[in-house]
Amino acid sequence: MKNIKFLLAFSSLALTMFAMQGSAIAQQANDPKFNKMMKDGFRADGIAGLDRIDQDATQKFCSDPVFASSKQGEKMREKIQKINMDGIKQPSDGKYIGDWKKGEAIAQSGRGATWTDKADTPVGGGCYNCHQIDPKEISYGNIGPSLTGYGKLRGYSQEVVTYTWNRINNSKAYNACSNMPRFAHFKLLNEQQIQDVMALLLDPASPVNQ
Amino acid sequence: MQHKLTLGLASGVLAALLTVSSSVLAQKSATDDIAKYREMIADGNPSELYEAAGEDLWKKPAGPKNATLEKCDLGLGPGVVKGAAAQLPRYFKDTNKVQDLESRLMTCMQVLQGRDPQEMIDAPFQKGPKKDMEAIVAYVVTLSKGDKIKVSTNHPKEKEMYELGKRAFFFQGGPMDFSCASCHAEDGKRIRLQDLPNITTQKGAALGWGYWPAYRVSSGQFWTMQQRLNDCFRQQRFPFPIYGSDLTIALSMYMAKNANGGTVETPGLKR
Numbered sequence: 001m002k003n004i005k006f007l008l009a010f011s012s013l014a015l016t017m018f019a020m021q022g023s024a025i026a027q028q029a030n031d032p033k034f035n036k037m038m039k040d041g042f043r044a045d046g047i048a049g050l051d052r053i054d055q056d057a058t059q060k061f062c063s064d065p066v067f068a069s070s071k072q073g074e075k076m077r078e079k080i081q082k083i084n085m086d087g088i089k090q091p092s093d094g095k096y097i098g099d100w101k102k103g104e105a106i107a108q109s110g111r112g113a114t115w116t117d118k119a120d121t122p123v124g125g126g127c128y129n130c131h132q133i134d135p136k137e138i139s140y141g142n143i144g145p146s147l148t149g150y151g152k153l154r155g156y157s158q159e160v161v162t163y164t165w166n167r168i169n170n171s172k173a174y175n176a177c178s179n180m181p182r183f184a185h186f187k188l189l190n191e192q193q194i195q196d197v198m199a200l201l202l203d204p205a206s207p208v209n210q
Numbered sequence: 211m212q213h214k215l216t217l218g219l220a221s222g223v224l225a226a227l228l229t230v231s232s233s234v235l236a237q238k239s240a241t242d243d244i245a246k247y248r249e250m251i252a253d254g255n256p257s258e259l260y261e262a263a264g265e266d267l268w269k270k271p272a273g274p275k276n277a278t279l280e281k282c283d284l285g286l287g288p289g290v291v292k293g294a295a296a297q298l299p300r301y302f303k304d305t306n307k308v309q310d311l312e313s314r315l316m317t318c319m320q321v322l323q324g325r326d327p328q329e330m331i332d333a334p335f336q337k338g339p340k341k342d343m344e345a346i347v348a349y350v351v352t353l354s355k356g357d358k359i360k361v362s363t364n365h366p367k368e369k370e371m372y373e374l375g376k377r378a379f380f381f382q383g384g385p386m387d388f389s390c391a392s393c394h395a396e397d398g399k400r401i402r403l404q405d406l407p408n409i410t411t412q413k414g415a416a417l418g419w420g421y422w423p424a425y426r427v428s429s430g431q432f433w434t435m436q437q438r439l440n441d442c443f444r445q446q447r448f449p450f451p452i453y454g455s456d457l458t459i460a461l462s463m464y465m466a467k468n469a470n471g472g473t474v475e476t477p478g479l480k481r
Contacts, residue, residue, distance in 0.1 A: 033370075034377050041378075041457025042443075045450035052384045052449050059382040063389065113385055113447045129401045141401045143393065172387075179392050186385040 025072045028064045048115035057083065062177035069177070077176040085173035088166050088184065091191055096161050098195030100206035106193050107133055107200055113188065123188045125197055130179070133200065134207045143179055150201040152209040164201060168194050257348050257425040257477035260432040264349025267342050273323025282318035284311070284350065295350050296357035296474045299463045301365040308371040310462045312436050313454040315346060331453045335437045344423075347434045351423055351476040359420060359474055361466040368463065371456075375464030378457055379409070384447035390461070392446075394418070404481070409465055416472025419465040424478030432477065435462060 044050050055063065058080050067073045109124025111117065127133055130143035133150075154160045166173055168189075171180035183189040189197070200206050268279045268291075284294035285302070299310040305317055319325040325339075333340040363369045382389040393401060394409040408414035423434045433441075439458050443451045451458055 028377070031377070034374055037374055037456045037460065038378070038381065040452070041455040042449040042451055048384075048444075048447065048449045050449050052447065053381075055381075055383055059387055062387070063377075063380050063382045065380060065391065065395075114444045115450055116444065139402045141399070141404075143396075143399050143401070181386040181388075188385060 025067050025070045027061065027067050027073075027076075045115035047113070047117060047119050058172055058176065058182075065177065080176040081173055084170045084176075084182065084185070085166070088169045088173060090162075090165070091195065095195055096165055096198055097203055098192060098197075098199045100196070100199035100203045100208075102193075103196035103198070103200030103206075104134060106189065106197055108137075125183065125189060125193070126181075127197065136207060147201060148208060150208050151204060151206070156202060156204065161198070161202060164198060165194070168197055255425055255477060255479050256430075257352070257423075257432055257479075260345045260348035260425075261352045261477070262349075264345035264347065267346050268349055273319065273325040275322065275324035277322045277324075279315075279318055279322060279346070281322060282315070284314055284318075291350055292353045293357050295354040295476070297360050297362070299368075299371070299459055299466060300362060301367045306367075308365075308367050308459055308463060310435065310454075310459045311347060311350060312343060312434060313459060315343060315350075316454055327454075335433075335440070336431055344432050344434055344437075347423055348432055348477055351474070354474045355476060357474045359416065359466060359469045359472045361463070361470055363463075363467055371460050371463040372467050374456070375460035375462070378461050379464050386447050388446040388448075390442065390446075409468060412468060412471060415465050415468035419462075419469040420472045420475045421478030421480065423476055424480040426480050428481050433480075 038053055042050060042053060061073075061076060061080050062068050068077065106125040107127035109122070110126035110129050112121045112123030127147075128137060128140045130141040132140040132142070132146040132148050135148050150164075151160070167180075169184035170182045171178040172182055181188060183194065184191075201208055203209070268282075271278050281288045283289075283302075283304075284291065285297055285300045286292075286294050295311055298314065299308050301308050302314065302317075307313075309317065316327040316330050319330070320327050330339045330343060336344070363372045379390045379394075382392070390409065393399065393406050394414070397408045397411070397414070399406045399408070407417040409418050422438045423432065424438075425431070426433050436453055436458055439461060440451055440453075443449075
């Protein structure tokens with residue numbers, strides 16, 4: 001932990017140095033032609049407004065994977081992770097673990113947030129799209145790691161609980177360009193839903209941990 | 211159905227082993243079933259119905275000018291349909307633009323038949339003028355079936371389009387931070403049981419680009435490449451991509467060029 005703080009403290013200084021130094025690999029240049037193509041390429045439809053292609057710093061950084069994964073991109077990676085870590089809120093009621101059965105339903109649903117959805121369509125976690133979770137569910141994706149046996153393998157310590165909470169809230173706090181959506185940052189899941197998904201992974205009674 | 215089979219399994223090492231092996235089996239069989247289904251209807255892909263309708267539309271006078279599309283130049287000269295789709299997108303001198311099949315067909319409909327492209331752009335998929343477009347696309351792509359994908363980036367505008375498409379492929383946005391690359395830039399990945407081609411490689415790009423447009427069994431519809439891209443963006447949680455926009459053509463250019471050397475298998479047959 002001390003190590004991380006040390007790195008974070010240094011990241012802004014190092015970033016300034018990097019910016020002054022310049023580099024062979026830099027974040028791809030702003031291209032007016034590309035910007036125009038993107039702007040002219042979309043129209044708003046229902047809940048999917050044009051603001052969705054206004055990139056934040058994380059999205060911009062991760063849209064250039066060559067730079068983002070390079071040595072030169074390291075300081076920026078750390079900065080992006082810090083921005084995302086700083087936005088994470090711990091549960092307001094101090095409760096981390098909800099109802100695993102509700103969590104399973106959230107993990108199963110990949111619905112919501114498209115232009116064919118209504119503003120009040122509940123957004124699913126879509127967890128099975130990318131992760132193996134309950135071993136009984138055989139229809140799972142593999143973009144993310146298997147989460148079967150999650151608590152059983154890692155234990156149920158407060159450290160594991162807090163890490164998992166943070167990771168579901170905002171995965172980019174640990175890996176700037178993680179493929180996982182930032183569920184709390186973009187309000188895809190609310191606090192209670194995240195508590196329920198937490199239970200699916202970390203309730204000893206959850207089928208994940210049998 | 212299949213996942214109920216494993217519900218009753220007891221705990222322990224044996225159960226874990228069984229679960230793993232049964233899920234592997236089930237995944238294999240899902241892919242096998244699709245392969246079997248493809249084989250079964252290989253001689254009767256429902257796309258043929260669209261294709262036949264498309265041929266009629268190609269040869270039937272229509273639009274304010276009451277003309278056919280038979281003189282449409284898809285890149286190999288006026289009226290040459292055979293093999294044309296295998297070399298699209300490409301640069302066209304008359305429009306001074308890189309065009310994919312659908313945007314080029316809109317040009318032909320406008321120039322030859324006097325039809326307003328905006329009506330086509332605004333129409334929902336599978337309805338009205340788009341329905342005609344889908345049939346014509348089925349007709350055109352069938353006449354490239356078995357050809358090698360051969361897309362050029364020799365013209366500076368083609369090269370530029372490819373680079374713009376590459377950048378668009380990696381562009382992240384929306385409330386889930388997705389780009390095309392989130393799902394299509396690594397080998398061996400799946401969403402649920404759906405295999406995802408790695409479009410950054412020749413092999414993966416050929417698997418993706420080479421099989422679309424396709425008849426989609428799950429929706430019972432023939433989908434053009436524009437509709438395929440449109441639904442990708444929907445699932446990416448992006449706003450609605452405009453039909454025939456440079457954005458969609460650039461992405462097609464990126465995919466098609468990466469797929470060069472692969473075989474045109476269109477119209478494909480998809481889940």
